[in-house]
Amino acid sequence: MRAVCAHRHQRSTVPGVGVRAVTPEGAGRARCKLRAISVTQTHPSSSGPVQFPCGQCGSRLVYAPGTSSLRCPSCGSERAIPETPATIEELDLETALAGRLDANATAETLVVKCASCGAESTLVSNAEAGRCPFCATPFVAMALSKRALKPHWLLPFKLGLEEARRRFRDWVAGLWFAPNRLRQDARAGAIDGVYIPHWTFDSEATSHYTGQRGDDYTETETYTEMENGQSVTRTRSVTRTRWSPASGTVFNRFDDVLVVASRSLPAAQADALPPWDLPRLVPYRDEFLSGFRAEGYQVGLPEGFAKAKTIMEADIRQAVCGDIGGDHQKIESLQTRHDKTTFKHILLPIWISSYRHGDRTYRFLVNARTGEVQGERPWSWIKIALAAVAAVIVIVVVVSVLQAVNR
Secondary structure, eight states, rough: OOOHHHHHTOOSSSSSSSSSOHHHHHHHOEEEGGGGGGEEEEEEEEOOOOOOOOOTTBBBEEEEESSSSSEEETTEEEEOOOOOOOOOOOHHHHHHHTTTOOOGGGEEEEEEEEEOOOOOEEOSSSSTTTTTTTOOOOOOEEEEEEEEOOOOOOOOOOSSSSHHHHHHHHHHHOOTTTOTHHHHHHSSSSEEEEEEEEEEEEEEEEEEEEEEEEEEEEEEEEEEEETTEEEEEEEEEEEEEEEEEEEEEEEEEEEEEEEOOOOEEEEEEEESSSSOOGGGEEEEOOGGTTTTBBBBBOSOHHHHHHHHHHHHHHHHHHHHHHHHHHHHEEEEEEEEEEEEEEEEEEEEEEEEEEEETEEEEEEEEEEEETTOOOOOOOHHHHHHHHHHHHHHHHHHHHHHHHHHHOO
16 A cells, blocks of 8 residues: 555544544443344444334335335335436545545444454344344344444345245255255254445556566577487477566556455355446445345455455556566566545345354355355265275275286
8 A cells, every 4th residue: 555545544533444433332331132232223324223114014114135125024015215316436545544535424323243253233123133144143242333434335135035045955955075964054044134345446556567578489409318328419499588677667447346345254255256246336225225234344444455456466467467578477576556546335235144063153155146156064074984985995896896807
């Protein structure tokens, strides 16, 4: 990160851009069961509960995945979500790191932090309000009131709960060498719809480099070897590399470099969930969160941009190698300046099932836009050992049969 950014973000007053802010009231609250917290629906952009009562029966309306409507789970009536036409806009990174964003860009919000895995998420009013969706444990939590950057964009859920359950069953059924109890344990694990925080970054990168260009060439080499007790002189073609100094400047423009702002998901699975149809982002509305949870970001803006620069550097190095040319390239020094850097704080939807097997928690994730499945799974070492023994027996039998045939 540029020195000016590092200097400024140390003084920042934006949570996640400097020291995380927790109000004295939130920090001083006693530990309590989540079921005791009187929150019907909270989310990253509001400090109070949001409810959408059904006009027919008074039940709570929830967002219906794949539609633009709220639906009543009791009587089935629907209410259309008003469209909010808007062009996707970015926020200036340097302004945010300096703490100069408009006051409307942040909001005080109530979140609950799992004492078991550390995830911070909102609550919904259902029977499982006391179960953490990320580690599947009934937990004691701290209620925190914190000021954070609001998400202004999100992708609504497209796949519904039943489709997520079907994909979960199919995934479990296809696992080889899984413990016999896994299907039972997996069925016992509930599936939650959660909006996961992400950062996206746009940047214009100017990179100055020095290095070496390697050009291959072929020459004929004379050598001697012994043949029938005689020394024989022969020739052969060998490939050598001629190195020459190289330097230059490359320009790269990056759009929507995506960084997961959660620490609650296994990194390998979370990074494998894309692609996301980011051009279909819609302006944030409370209605899209009704009936779902939303996790607060744990990866702050400075750390998020540092991760984004690591992602960008891979493309920058590829561009430098292309600029050097030749058959081989060596990069000796590389300095990159990022200009016109902007970001978005967005929410992306996943279905998650956290189920316990033995003394471990395993997670199953579904991209709620594309259906991409990622999951952790346990192994039955007994089944693996039995399979290995069976394989050895088969090999011994085959070898014995072949030997008997050849006698």
